Amino acid sequence: MKNISLVIILLTFILSGCNTNIKKTEEINLYSQRHYNVDKKQYENFEKKTGIKINVVKAGADELIERLKNEGDNSPADLFITVDAGKLQKGSELGLFQKINLESVNSNIDPELKDPSGFWVPITYRSRIIVYSNERINKDELSTYEDLSSEKWKGKILVRSSSNAYNQALMSSIIANKGSEFALDWSKKIVKNFARDPKGNDRDQVKAIASGQGDIAIVNSYYIGLLLSSDKEEELKAGKAVSVFFPNQGINESGSHINISGIGLTKNAPNKENALKLIEYLTSIEAQKLYVNTSYEYPANPNVMPNEIVKKWGLFKKDTLDLNSLGVYRNEAIKTFDISGWK
């Protein structure tokens, strides 16, 4: 009996020792495509609040999806963040994520932005809008994305290359809303209206309006906020040279194309509890305020207001297409660009 007691004491001692040895540091491994300064600040704030360390791996979305696929069940990643619902749809389709069903997250999110299949959570959203030269264009001349194929815009349209995910998502939405044939015809006609061969990023298109190389541009909304709040003179000048126009606002029209920044929880997330805490934090009022006031995106949390600069553009009707369509039609969108000669 004495011996048995001794063995139990010894075993308890060894096991409790083992326990402290295998206790992991509190952390989250995050794969992120986002390229904005605000993200670093968000993670610092979360770390300060919770003591959970966030390890970030940054790369392109396709590269990160490939990595998740190759790492399989042994992936160290807990979360995947991207700026395109299409990439999240792709990850869901490949079985890389698990469903997120947390009331505290659900109640933070605008129902219109939610993933119907439950595999990803939106953090922010943005619209791919038209901006126009204050000097040379009258607002009344603008109406819809479809109208950009009209001959009246010959030599006036600025837009970046078709290899860009933002353009691929816009084209996917046009295929989803209007069909393949329409999309191809539209694309061919837009190419004829280009002010120059596509080059540069969204900000460069606005700068090109300011320097008179074209009159209208297709860009993501938050870049105008970033230009207008920039301390670089050239950027501020570019931002002030244009106005924002939300296309497709008519009663029978689709609404302006939107896309989200969103987050997926990996299938085997080794730090699932911590990862869920981060999702909850990023959709909270505190974090959402930081997003809107630093990156000028729209909040996924309807209890937070956009930044003052963004608010001035007014409310707009959003395209309510299931955002997973942006992934479903992506390959076709790329083909459409190729055939139509949109470089």
Ligand code: FE
């Ligand atoms: Fe961007």
